[in-house]
Amino acid sequence: MIDTARGFAVIVGFGLLGTLLHWLGIPLPGGVLGLLLFFVALSTGLVKLAWVERAAALLLRHMVLLFVPLTVGLMEMGQVLQRQAAAIIASLLVSWLAVLLTTGWLGRLLLPGDAVADAARDAAAEGAQ
């Protein structure tokens, strides 16, 4: 419990820091700035993974809860949705497929195949032992 509370405090702290930097004029959203700073803090060992693991897992696992209120707001968007339905749906389908295929094909070209990947992982695991 204390553990989770400490993790929340650290995470919210980075969020506020990011919001401050955004307010000072950096054009990335505050949450993303907080994410980047938090990532750097984890990478440099300034923040230990063990401090924040539980709080982060809780936030990520129940993320759906957090976007319920905004989604309920769709009930007020009926008119816009109806008028723009074709554009919105076409944009979604085309763009989703484009992203999936671009990353899939580029990934096939650039990333190691399954056999190589498994061997590399095993080698890394042995090296780590």
Added chain:
Amino acid sequence: MTWFRNPAVSIAITLLAYALAVALHRRWRWIPPIVAACAPIMLLLLALGEPYGDYNRGGSLLTWILGPATVALAVPMYRQGKILRPLLPRLTVVVVAGAVVGMGSAGLMAWLLGAPLPVIMSTVPKSVTTPIAVELCKELKGIPQITIALVICAGVMGASFGVPLLRLAGVRNGLAIGAAMGTASHGVGTASLLRHSELQASVSSWAMAAAGVFTSVLAAMLMLFLR
């Protein structure tokens, strides 16, 4: 009924609906929790004639926590990044390409079909994980509700058709499938992977978080350009 103006009431109702949705999802996997959670709340508000604005006085407190949830994405990015270190340069190329194509094709398509600017801007961040998509949508002066609906659809489409479509397109490489699902369908796509390997799951969750970050950087550049 004025007691809806008390934030605690709408928070309690939202928590209840969410708990119910999770239980339903556990029993019937094909029900998306977000739909099961929102539908009863919408019906309740309509039945009582409550304006959304009153409900959202408490709702916006939950929305605020999306900020910390975005920050928390650094944890999977850090943890998976350590496992994937030798692959990161190539993976970065793949995810950046996906982010560019995702923003460009969504905006272009909506623009070609004559959507007004706020709707176009709402489609641009639709591939990335919800908390980041919402923040980007606000930055771009889009309509967050539309973005959220699109993000959810992109996730559900990935979970339902992503892997079969990729196989059809000749992509059988497990890591490529992981990267594509994380970039195109964020957390929902990632969670749907049948864990072909631990490495594939890592690639997918790293791609999900990285796609959010790279899309933010690209959106910031877009905004500087538009100004």
